[in-house]
Amino acid sequence: MDTQFRIKYNELERTDPEAFKFMKMLYGHAVRAADHPWEAQAALHKVVHFYRNKMSMNQLRNLHRLFPAVEKIFSQYGRFVSLFMPVTGLMSNEAFLRNT
Numbered sequence: 001m002d003t004q005f006r007i008k009y010n011e012l013e014r015t016d017p018e019a020f021k022f023m024k025m026l027y028g029h030a031v032r033a034a035d036h037p038w039e040a041q042a043a044l045h046k047v048v049h050f051y052r053n054k055m056s057m058n059q060l061r062n063l064h065r066l067f068p069a070v071e072k073i074f075s076q077y078g079r080f081v082s083l084f085m086p087v088t089g090l091m092s093n094e095a096f097l098r099n100t
Helices: 001-017 018-032 039-052 057-075 080-092 093-100
Strands: none
Touching: 001 018
């Protein structure tokens, strides 16, 4: 993890444990995507939809601020990007945030 992401990641853990738990799950699923791409994609979507119903607007906005750093990290893994981008797009979409 790069330094900027690590700082935001640690800050999220301190300030919003529920949102941090979500981010940790996303990260874990994306890392496993290398061996099982279709299963990982389904798991990512399941996690997003599960947490969408449990998280406040503020929690979603906190996560939204982390996604550019996460995308940068996952881009290093090449094929993760195509799996992770639809999820980050869904989470960063303002309409999605408004309808939550």
